[in-house]
Amino acid sequence: MxxxxxxxxxxxxxxxxxxxxxxxxxxxxxxxxxxxxxxxxxxxxxxxxxxxxxxxxxxxxxxxxxxxxxxxxxxxxxxxxxxxxxxxxxxxxxxxxxxxxxxxxxxxxxxxxxxxxxxxxxxxxxxxxxxxxxxxxxxxxxxxxxxxxxxxxxxxxEAVRPLPGLSLDRLDVECTHYQPAPELLRADPEQPPVQEVLTSDLLKSNCLVTGQPDWGSVQIAYSGPPIDQEGLLRYLVSFRQHQEFHEPCVERIFMDIWTRCRPVRLSVYARYTRRGGLDINPWRTSHPQQPPAHARTPRQ
Missing domain, CATH: 3.30.1130.10 (GTP cyclohydrolase I, C-terminal domain/NADPH-dependent 7-cyano-7-deazaguanine reductase, N-terminal domain)
Known part of the structure; x- marks a missing residue:
């Protein structure tokens, strides 16, 4: 938003x-x-x-x-x-x-x-x-x-630190989708289950009404079949020209991963840079746990 x-x-x-x-x-x-x-x-x-x-x-x-x-x-x-x-x-x-x-x-x-x-x-x-x-x-x-x-x-x-996890941004991928493309998501159910925390600072969407850019960092924590990391990064980049408020964007990311990759557990947490003196940081989880601490990223 x-x-x-x-x-x-x-x-x-x-x-x-x-x-x-x-x-x-x-x-x-x-x-x-x-x-x-x-x-x-x-x-x-x-x-x-x-x-x-x-x-x-x-x-x-x-x-x-x-x-x-x-x-x-x-x-x-x-x-x-x-x-x-x-x-x-x-x-x-x-x-x-x-x-x-x-x-x-x-x-x-x-x-x-x-x-x-x-x-x-x-x-x-x-x-x-x-x-x-x-x-x-x-x-x-x-x-x-x-x-x-x-x-x-x-x-x-007041804590200031990057979102903890393995950065997907280290991957050298070709990006061609700039509207949400859930078809880029895939997991391999034939592989042993994993537990991972993955992050990216490349999340960007646009305000639903004004078209202004909304910049964010996202953390995806899951357990289950290993998710293809290149596909996940390309999927996150695909929000770049999407117009939607912060909260529905995070819920869309959660639902796409939940339905396409079928993890056993999943949480999605995004921290967006502030505008008008406010930052908004939606967090969605499939299982009960304590909310993340209010620690802003360096860009916030």
Whole structure:
């Protein structure tokens, strides 16, 4: 998902993309007025179901996981009017019926800028309550959202490191596909099963609405028949001209590997470079495990 449209790229009419998606009410791809007074109505939830249906998910997905966000531009006023700043880490479960459109998230966070709060805990609780309401708005049930604020004295603990694993980018492959090509994926069920963690920094897709590039790194951890690494790298490169938000891209990668290569276990984790002071890092897994730590890559 992207935040601000580049002036050189013509915006697509959001209403023409998908009548079910809620994009018609989104600020993405449109001029937006910035308010610095708290306004939770700025949050724009988008249903996950339409994009999941495109990749064959109509019931319960074969994965769980979360969308891990980092907000680098969070500020508010204390009771004396003095500005406060923090980094914010958000953990949004993949089972929420909606995701948050990122430009609306940016506008919402900016609405804290001239609003007074007693302390950081009040800010955290306000963020959590508003996100829970927006993310579960279309559901009869509700759930939790993780919100953690890092104040300036804690910033030294923020980790920066590449995604761990064996880099696929070491392979000298010819790339000819620039739209998702799942036919490039293959595994050899005749070989003994393996357990591998593979990474690439060559993931790139484009914003569904504005066409702006979204740059990312991806980690694929699996156990099962060995996946052909050259084919996997060429498959990841094939997203280069694909237009889709971050979260559906990762779910598409998961589903293509899951159905084509038939691993016993699989997790797909992507960390995208920030835009508008936000980075989005979707993670999907076939089996229960702890979410990855909030450690950003050097490009983030």
């Amino acid at each position: 992207s935040a601000d449209p580049a002036s050189s790229i013509p915006a697509v009419d959001p209403a023409g993309l998908d009548g079910r998606s809620g994009l018609a009410s989104s600020p993405l791809g449109r001029p937006a007025a910035y308010t610095d007074t708290y306004d939770p109505t700025l949050l724009c939830p988008l249903p996950r179901a339409p994009k999941r249906a495109e990749i064959g998910i109509t019931g319960t997905p074969p994965f769980t996981g979360a969308d891990l966000w980092t907000a680098f531009e969070l500020s508010w006023l204390n009771d004396r009017g003095k500005p406060q700043v923090a980094l914010a880490h958000f953990t949004i479960p993949a089972e929420t019926p909606c995701l948050i459109e990122s430009k609306s998230f940016k506008l919402y966070l900016n609405s804290f800028n001239q609003t007074r709060f007693a302390d950081a805990e009040q800010v955290r609780e306000r963020l959590r309550a508003d996100l829970v309401e927006a993310l579960w708005r279309s559901s009869e049930r509700t759930g939790s959202v993780g919100v953690r604020l890092r104040l300036p004295h804690e910033w030294g603990a």
